[in-house]
Structure formats: C-alpha cells, structure tokens
Amino acid sequence: xxxxxxxxxxxxxxxxxxxxxxxxxxxxxxxxxxxxxxxxxxxxxxxxxxxxxxxxxxxxxxxxxxxxxxxxxxxxxxxxxxxxxxxxxxxxxxxxxxxxxxxxxxxxxxxxxxxxxxxxxxxxxxxxxxxxxxxxxxxxxxxxxxxxxxxxxxxxxxxxxxxxxxxxxxxxxx
Ligand SMILES: Cc1cc2nc3c(=O)[nH]c(=O)nc-3n(C[C@H](O)[C@H](O)[C@H](O)COP(=O)(O)O)c2cc1C
Numbered sequence: 751x752x753x754x755x756x757x758x759x760x761x762x763x764x765x766x767x768x769x770x771x772x773x774x775x776x777x778x779x780x781x782x783x784x785x786x787x788x789x790x791x792x793x794x795x796x797x798x799x800x801x802x803x804x805x806x807x808x809x810x811x812x813x814x815x816x817x818x819x820x821x822x823x824x825x826x827x828x829x830x831x832x833x834x835x836x837x838x839x840x841x842x843x844x845x846x847x848x849x850x851x852x853x854x855x856x857x858x859x860x861x862x863x864x865x866x867x868x869x870x871x872x873x874x875x876x877x878x879x880x881x882x883x884x885x886x887x888x889x890x891x892x893x894x895x896x897x898x899x900x901x902x903x904x905x906x907x908x909x910x911x912x913x914x915x916x917x918x919x920x921x922x923x924x
Pocket of ligand 1: 817
C-alpha cells in the first residue's frame with residue numbers, strides 16, 4: 751500500500767477557514783476527474799458538476815446557505831448534482847450513493863493537492879436545494895446534492911479527528 755495514498759485518506763478533514771486565495775483551474779479539473787472516477791451503479795454516472803469561481807456567485811451562495819458561511823473566503827466551490835432520470839432504473843435508486851462517492855473523491859483529492867474542502871449539504875434540505883438551484887440556474891430534474899467550498903486552508907496542520915473505533919467492527923458476525 752502506498753503510504754502517501756493512505757496518508758491522504760487518514761489526514762483529510764473538513765476545512766472551514768480559507769485564506770481567500772484562488773484555486774488553480776488545473777487543480778479543479780484534477781478534482782473533477784477524481785470525482786468522475788468514482789464507481790456508480792451499473793456505471794450510469796448520474797452526476798453533473800457546477801464549478802463556481804466567481805466571487806459574486808460564491809457570495810450569493812454564502813448569503814443563502816446557513817451552513818456554508820466558509821464560502822466567503824473559498825477560492826471555488828464544486829456543486830455535485832444528481833441526475834435521477836439519467837436512466838430508467840438505477841439512477842433513481844442509486845444517484846445519492848453514486849454522487850456521494852464522487853464527492854468523497856473530490857474531498858480527498860482537494861486535500862491531496864494541499865487545499866481544504868468541506869461537504870455542505872444541499873440535499874435533502876428543500877430550502878437549500880431551492881437556493882442553490884435558483885442561484886446556479888440548475889434545472890428542476892437535476893438535484894444539487896451538496897456544495898463543496900474549496901480553498902487554501904488557513905491552518906494547514908490542523909489535525910484530523912481520530913474516528914477509528916473498535917466497537918464499530920463486527921468480525922465474522924454481529
Ligand atoms: C451529508 C453531509 C452533510 C454535511 N453538511 C455540512 C454542512 O452543511 N456544513 C458543514 O460545515 N459541514 C457539513 N458536513 C461536514 C461534517 O460536519 C464533517 O464531515 C464531520 O463533522 C466529520 O468531520 P471531518 O470531515 O473533519 O472528518 C457534512 C457532511 C456530510 C457527509
């Protein structure tokens with residue numbers, strides 16, 4: 751196992767304080783490529799990504815979303831969206847899982863590239879989904895799952911939470 755790879759997973763944490771510096775476009779593309787590398791049920795890939803870098807739009811999202819105030823200093827935001835009608839069976843059932851896997855890949859690669867990021871909820875909060883939809887002109891049949899602010903962390907060395915708990919593991923049987 752590549753130690754750097756494990757280190758990225760173990761040290762990822764939600765970052766909510768950014769310096770205000772921009773995020774390079776090539777780095778955003780790397781995050782999106784990682785997102786789209788995620789598995790999805792029957793490989794339907796029921797996702798789309800809205801990438802926001804304009805300060806004015808980041809501010810509008812910041813004003814509208816009560817739990818995403820870190821957008822005020824984020825360099826960018828990636829909005830992961832689900833497309834439940836991408837096919838007739840699997841996307842409807844599995845879009846949340848598929849898009850969540852894409853989101854985790856984005857969070858991990860943001861961290862691996864030296865940025866900070868945090869999942870902020872849109873789905874399943876009706877008012878937040880409406881705000882995100884209105885601000886970003888997202889069509890009714892597309893569901894914004896989250897808004898992921900990305901930026902340069904103020905504190906690069908902040909420790910991750912240790913969440914390994916033996917009691918969560920049931921070897922063999924419950
Ligand atoms: C479905 C989901 C919704 C979340 N919503 C928010 C949110 O709206 N605002 C926020 O600051 N963090 C949000 N988080 C981040 C969690 O608070 C965070 O992942 C958790 O506290 C564990 O901390 P860690 O990511 O640093 O390990 C959300 C995470 C998930 C998975």
